[in-house]
Amino acid sequence: MSCHQSLSRHKKACIQNINRKPSEHICTACGKNIPRRYVFIAHIKKCTGEKVIVNYGVGKMSCPYKNCQNNQFQFKVDLYEHLYTEHKADLKPPEIRIFDSYKEFDKWKTSVEDESFSYFSQQYGKRNGRSYFYCQHDGSEKSHLKNQQSNKTTRRNKKGRIKKSDLCLAMMSLKYLPDGKIKVAYRPTHLHPCRPRDLKHQPLSTATNEYISKQLAWNVPPRKIVQNLRDDSYKRANRLSRSSIKLKRDNLVKIKTITERMRKKNSSLRFSNDDAESVYFKVKTLMEEEYNPILIYKPKGEKTIIGPEGSEHLPEDVFLLAFQTKEQLDMMVEGCKEILAIDETHSTNPYDHYQLLNMMVRDKFNLGYPVGHAISSRSDEAVLQFVFKAIKERCPDLKINCCITDDDPALINSVNAGLGEAVWHLLCVWHIHRTIQSNIRHHVKENDLVSEIYSIMCVLIDEPDECQFLKLKDSFLLEYSHKCPTFKDYFENTFLPKAQKWAKCYRLKHHGETETTMLVESFHNILKTVYMKRVPNKRIDDLLDLLLTIEEDYFTRYTNAVLLNSMSDKDFSDLSKRHLKGMKINDLDVTQISGKCWTVRSQDKNSTEEYIVVRCADQCFSQCLKICYDFRATVSPSPSLLVDILISDDTTPTDIKVRRF
Structure with missing residues (x-):
């Protein structure tokens, strides 16, 4: 049987059922035994041509008036007539309305429900071209079928149940006319009080659901959608009293409800509910584009699907996915003439050991630009080298002037192994200071x-003359070998061999005036704060879509800036704010050390830090986009600068560089 109802009917009429009751419906013309009443009525009409008057028996609906003898009714129409004639009840007369379409009817139905704090639900499907809508209070409170045992435990919503075995006469009968119009018979009388508290049990209207879906399609935040749905009577200017507020279903929509609907919408757009399978289909789709942005894809537990030579031998338990668009590759070729910044970040996916590697360069406006991304389950040279090897195969002429990373050697080793050459490597000064x-x-x-000792280390790090650096180093080893022998051993055996990467005297060649990995760190902050809203991401495919969205945003911003030959309003506004803030520094907080070097005290009241300001050149570089002639200084767009103004006696604007001391 297709359903429980069919099975129950069959058991009652089955000839093998010992307890089967004899049928009351026997045709007098042909003697046929028919178990079901409505089939019997149709059979009699067809067999004899006569209309059968059926005795429906005692009904289940009782008269709401006590001590009424006529208290059992089969149909609501009979009960309505009884109340009107016998008890002279104040009943509203039925209304007949004609609508051109179902949408017009639904709009009218919603307005009726809003006025009476009620809701009419469709109990059955179409029957002979009719549909019936009954008040939500009408019906049994039982959550199980008639012949079934009730549940052992109750799992009811904390809001409670709206159905309490009450009787309500309010209903709507909808009939489809031959001309396409809709005829509605509406009985507006309710046998219960209509209260605003019933709204919490009612679903949203069709119009509200369509509005929410449209807003979500436009990526409107859930909080903004809730505010738009809220009635104007809640605003401060319109607040008279709580009793004056007309409560509506739209006012009860919660941010959590919209967020869950947004999650389901996003989930329906995925290729699969399984993250690994969805990533696979997503990568396959990207590979079919005119320019394949996938550098390497190695699913966990499977062989490499796409990648450079040698990547097919990666261990089975490794996951590696890297991509780079054509525009990112072009920007990388141009930006690597100065410097390439590489760093990894965590907490971008639900897998603790999966890291996101990002590569950044400076664009012509001296702003950071992401040029490649890789998601990997392992962050060692044996795995990450294939990312850079794939880039080298795409662009054999790629030359990297300089590469800056943190103090993790795996990153630079991966670059050197992938490109097949030794790239000039610098360590992030901020990480160097933290390590020392x-x-x-x-x-x-x-x-x-x-x-x-830390003050001496700072002098060593910032010493621009190699001879002086060597003298300071020898002097330190000689003087502190007895005061702190363990640190002396660490400095001589571990820290000093890396001097080519952290000492100022070995970093004098052009490297984009970049001393830290803050280009990448800033991108990580934008990724997690602006795009992820500091909400944990639970899927790799969502992270892939997010990174592609960010790539499009950066491309749009940079393209518009190039076509307009100026930075965006936001970037220029941030730059101007820093410049004006630097102009307010007190002269007493600035001390000139030499002709090209100053110390600037931090303007934070609770900070004792100082910054070193160094004049790098007597003439402005081309990337200096704004000149402050009032103060004879340049405003550099570099996001790593902390002070943007340098008072000078020279009439020629000067470029400045700031380093934390």
Whole structure:
């Protein structure tokens, strides 16, 4: 049987049922035994041509008036007539309305429901071209079928149940006419009080659902949608009293409801509910584009689908996905003439050991531009080298002037192994300072000595003359070999061999005036704060879509800036704010050390930090887009600068560079 109802009817009429009751419906003309009443009525009409008057028996509906003898009715129409004639009840007369379309009827139905705080639900499908809508209060409160046992545990909504075995006469009968119009018979009388508290049990109207779906399609935030649905009577200017507010279903929509609907919408757009399968189909779609942006794709537990030579031998438990659009490759070729910044970040996907690697360069406006991304389950040279090897195969003429990373050697080793050459490597100064501070505290226990040694390390790091650097190094080793022998061993054996990567005297060649990896760190902050809203991402395919969206946004911003030959209003506004803030620095907080070097005290009240300001050139570079002639200084668009103004006696504007001391 297709359903429980059919099975129940069959059991009652089955000839093998011992307890089967004899049928009351026997045709007198042909003697046929028919178990079901409505089939019997149709049979009699067809067999004899006579109309059968059926006794429906005792009904289940009772008269709401107590001590009424006529208290059992089969149909609501009979009960309505009884109340009107016998009890002279104040009943509203039925209304007949004609509508041109179902949409027009639905709009009218919604207005009726809003006025009476009620809801009419369709109990059955079409029957002989008719549909019936009954008040939500009407019906049994039982959540199970008639012959079924009730549930052992209740799982009802905390809002409670709207049905409490009450009787309500309000209903709508809808009939489709031959000309396409709709005829509605509406009985507006309710046998219960209509209260605003019933709204919490009612679904949203069709118009509201369509509005929410349209807003979500436009990527409107859920909070904004809820505010738009809210009635104007809630605004401060319109608040008279709580009793004056006309409560509607739209006022009860919660942000959580919209968020869940948005999640389901996004889920329906995915290729599959399984993350790995969805990523596979997404990558396949990208590979079929005119320019294939996928550099390498190695699913976990499977062989490499696309990648450079040698990637087919990657371990089975490795996951690696890297992509780079054509525009990103072009920007990388141009930006690597100065410097390439590489760094990894975590917390972009639900897998703890999966890292996101990002590559950044400076564009012609000196702003960061992402030129490649890789998601990997392992961050070692053996895996990441294939990302750069794939880039090298796409662009054999790629030349990297300089590469800056943190103090993790796996990144630069991957670059060198993938490109097949030794790239000039610099370490992030911020990471260098953090590393040296940590090791000083580990090896030195006296606080005064810690500050003293760190000051010497800062001088060594910022010393621009190689001869002077070597003298300072020898002097430090000679003087502190007995004061802190363990740190001296660390400095001589571990830190000093990397001097070519962190010492200022070895970083004098042109490298885009970039001393830190803040280009990438800033991108990580934009990714997690602006795009991810600091909400954890739970799928790799969503991260892939997000990175592609970011790529499109950066391309749009840069293309518009190039065509207009100026930065965007937002970028220029941020730059101007820093410039004006730098102009407000007190002269007493600026100390000139030499002809081209100044110290600037931090303007934070709770900070004792100082910054070193160095004049790098006597003439402005081409990337200086704005000149402040009032103060004879340039406003550099570099996001790593902390001070943008330098008072000088020269009439020629000067470019400046700032380093934390």
